[in-house]
Amino acid sequence: MRRLELSPRLQTVADLVRPGARLADVGTDHAYLPAALLLEGRIPFAIAADLRQGPLERARATVREYGLTGKAAFRLCDGLRGIRPDEVDAIAIAGMGGETIAAILEAAPWTREGDVPLILQPMSSMPDLRKWLGENGYHIEEERLAREGAVIYTVLSVRAGEMPPATPAELWAGKNNGSPLRGAWLDRWLARTRRALDGMAQAQEEDVPRRRELEEVFSGLTEMKKEWEQWQM
DSSP: OOOOOOOHHHHHHHHTSOTTOOEEEETOTTOHHHHHHHHHTSOSOEEEEESSHHHHHHHHHHHHHTTOTTSEEEEEOSTTTTOOGGGOSEEEEEEEOHHHHHHHHHTOTHHHHTTOOEEEEESSOHHHHHHHHHHTTEEEEEEEEEEETTEEEEEEEEEESOOOOOOHHHHHHOSOTTOTTHHHHHHHHHHHHHHHHHHTTTOOGGGHHHHHHHHHHHHHHHHHHHHHHHHHO
């Protein structure tokens, strides 16, 4: 049986897809994610969607190459606009900014109303995405981390439902305490927050609220790191 080796980032997304689900892969590019899951027999059908014709053509080529014709449909559409709720049982949105992911979900309230399992892999604006999810009827069930070279990615498993309020630090770093990459992940956010605070050393009066917010985040991240180190011991 042919296999398609995924990058650690996409493999982490794949691991969170429920077996037997019809998957919509939004921003599919080469369609590696749905192709790998179809080859494994983990999913019976996939919709590969992309905003641009070029990536969609690459997706078609991948499906043909791996002998999966008939098991995937292709949609040229913005987010989920070209996909009907009755066509899918799970949705993956990977490799996009957090604000873009939030905008896609905001335009598709059926994902919340139908409690469709979501696997989200934001590349940026993670605090904004987590905050938006909590304020718009979504619940983060699980977060996993994946490393590719020097870069660590987070993958969120999300369903409809109420999410407990998150601290400022949790909005930044999440609650993925079980991952062996947790320490390095916290170090990344501590360094980023420290740089931001150093850059505001001479903050003007109008920047004071932002500085206080960052100080609160830094303090929370520091506590998270201490807890992680104690747990490791």
